[in-house]
Amino acid sequence: MAQAHSLNVNGRRVTLEADDPQMPLLYALRNQLGLTGPHFGCGLAQCGACTVQVAGKAVRSCVFPISAAAGKTVVTLEGLGTTGKPHPLQQAFIDEQAVQCGYCINGMIMQAKALLDSNKSPTDLQIKQALAGNLCRCGVHLRIVRAVQRAAKTMA
């Protein structure tokens, strides 16, 4: 018995069907909407690879039930900008070459977006603390901090 959930994703109104109201938002985004920017990393809200914004807040979509997103506004990495017209954060990650494998980068950018929404000129330490719950295994941390600083300056 599939239930329909209406929400706004990246500025578009969508209706998503789910047999299980507890299905994490991540699966609807990736498999029903083809938004594969958010990644599955742990399913435990431990790594941050799946981070999206729901109602303006960074959430871990791997544990966020689809039913809880109903009626809300969701923004994914794809909703920030495109390769042709990147968001200042995306452009800063390009400028700093702040990627290795790139699997975690969705979460880094989405979590940094939440930080910059509330703090327009963070210190390096504040950036590190804001991203402390996001894991990167390749070791791109220093570049990511520089990219967030660069974006903050661009957006100021």
Added chain:
Amino acid sequence: MLNPTLNRREFLAAGGSLVVSFALAPGVLAQQPAAVKTVSASEVDGFLAIGADGTVTVYSGKVELGTGVRTALLQIAAEELDVPLERMKMVEGDTLLTPDQGATTSSVSISRGGVEIRRAAATARAALVNEAAKVLGVPAEQLTTQNGAVVSRSDGRSVPYSRLVGGRNFSLKVDAKARVKDPTTYRLVGKPVPRVDIPEKVAGTFVFMHDYRVPGMLHARVIRPPTMRGRLTGLDDTAARKIPGYVGTVRKNDFLAVVAREEWAAIRAARAVRAEWAKWEGLPEKSKLWEAVRATPAVRDDVTQNTGNAVAALKTASRTLRATFDFAIQTHGSIGPSCAIAEWRDGNLTCWTASQQTHELRKQLADMFGLKHDNVRCIYLEGSGCYGRNGHEDATADAALIAKEIGQPVRVQWSREDEHVWDPKGPPTLIDYAAGLDERGNVVAWTSDAWIPIGQAVSRATLVAAELAGMPRDASHPGSIQQQLAIQYAFPNVRAVAHRLADTPFRPSWIRTPGRMQNTFGNEVFLDEIAQVSGADPLEFRMRHLKDARAIELLERLARLAAWQPRGKESRRQAGNVVTGRGVSYMKYELVRTYVGAVAEVEVNRKTGVIRVTRFHVAHDCGQIINPDGLRNQIEGNVIQTTSRALMEDLQFSRSTVTSRDWASYPILRFPDVPEVVMDLIDRPAEAPWGAGEPTSAVVPSAISNAVFDAVGVRLRSVPFTPDKVLAALGAPKKDAA
């Protein structure tokens, strides 16, 4: 995003030639015979194709694992061909299309893979110039190449490559002596060209393995045993049958998986299935791991270095030092659990995989299913960084087995727990050292004896699915972990022996800098101990025993970079709980390639035992640098990842299975704790290009240990350097009885 599945119509419309275009047509060519395009590494056509539109496609057996080699290899090919980067494309790790250049491991993607592509490109360029000489009626010596065309120096007339060969084969052997460009004329190699994959990765449109889909695909989850040698004794899927979209279970001996139409349904079904497994408690007790390693019988001894007579010299030395080092079992810790897709058609198997060794995996899968190699095609898609042989290959075998049983294409996505528990592990390493000094403090003997597992000859790890299902399979190879069990220092008597053990607790595989990291840890900490008892400055002591001019230059530059302050026998006395120290380490990778020296700066809290690594200074010489920014990115990654491994990572297990099952039970370094990294890159454009994916990692644990000694005067000889071990070394009472 390029979809590396060829559109067959376009392929054949060009007369089976090399006009290659890409379209979202997954599976279309999947079952076509391999006869269309050569994959021979001795043919130019194996590596390169120039289309009618002037687009150059590079076919690379080496694949992008996140280290930037796609961009670097394109730079090399574009440089040698004089084609703008924007007109270059790359197909990687497709067994139907790309040459077998060996696994993407061991930091050889540039030094071997790149050099092979460079030679093919140089051969192609010479052939294009010769062809243009005929077309233009100008002697080849008067021709040059630029912007994808051959140009006459005398009158400026030009002919584009697309007119000379576009859409046709070169039909030319790679000339190993083909003249390569003079490095002083390089316009792309040696430049910080931005990586070609980053714009799509930050926009969320890059298609990772995990993001790929094929038509008619079902979703599967594996259900692994609760022990490492699980035997399935009972199965009940009654509860799973109530889940909408549930298709069924696949069971073959002890291999078990669930299949569903939707991914979430597969996850729910995997939780709902009740499986019963036989008890097994064959793992050693974690607290007695090193006794278990030492008690394991050695199959053979590999003598990895033998100069003079170290055993005799040790006996007559006036002073002897001995120390034992150990290095924990570690997991690759990919952020994305492994994922793969498999499809069977007419008895042929096609797999989409993030394997770093698609050509080898293809053979393993063919063996597993009793097929000819040609009946299996593996197509590479980038996964989450693997740092060695993680679970990608196993997920591929899972998908292949499930798809065969279910008769439809299947995508397998491992869970976090699947990855932490079931990816093969970097094996435990135990090394005994001894050194003999004469009465003046000179080193007269050095011996090292490592206790490390044996493996099979080829670099393969057992496929878990084949093992559980009882299908044909290989033994596991732990990587070339005997490498670097040797030193470059000019001592008169040196002997190093790897005692290759018959068994090791977990399926072993290579994990970044396999063996070279563990062995360098022992070598460079033990050397520091010798320098210290000799009253010598550790950096000066190293330089005094090196005869290699590049090594000495590197260490001189490291000393300048780090503003190294020479020190003697006395360790500095510092007040307070938090004290600082600096330690040096050096190695030449496998004693034949990349040189790295590092100075680590640490803070040690004497009260808590917590080490903070605050800064790394790295001097790096990998010969000709292809992309200096890519190189910096790699060095930073090596330092940060290995700091994590050195400080924190120690796989936990019960007598039955791995108990480090997620990021809470296997923590890794987080943002607030990453060290700063400052670098001095030594570029040698006229020299051969060597690798940088691993070498810096080799010196990190030893540099940290040596810095801790400088800070608190105790030697840490057991990785990871956990607070408990630090406190124990400091002689402080343990926090708890455990």
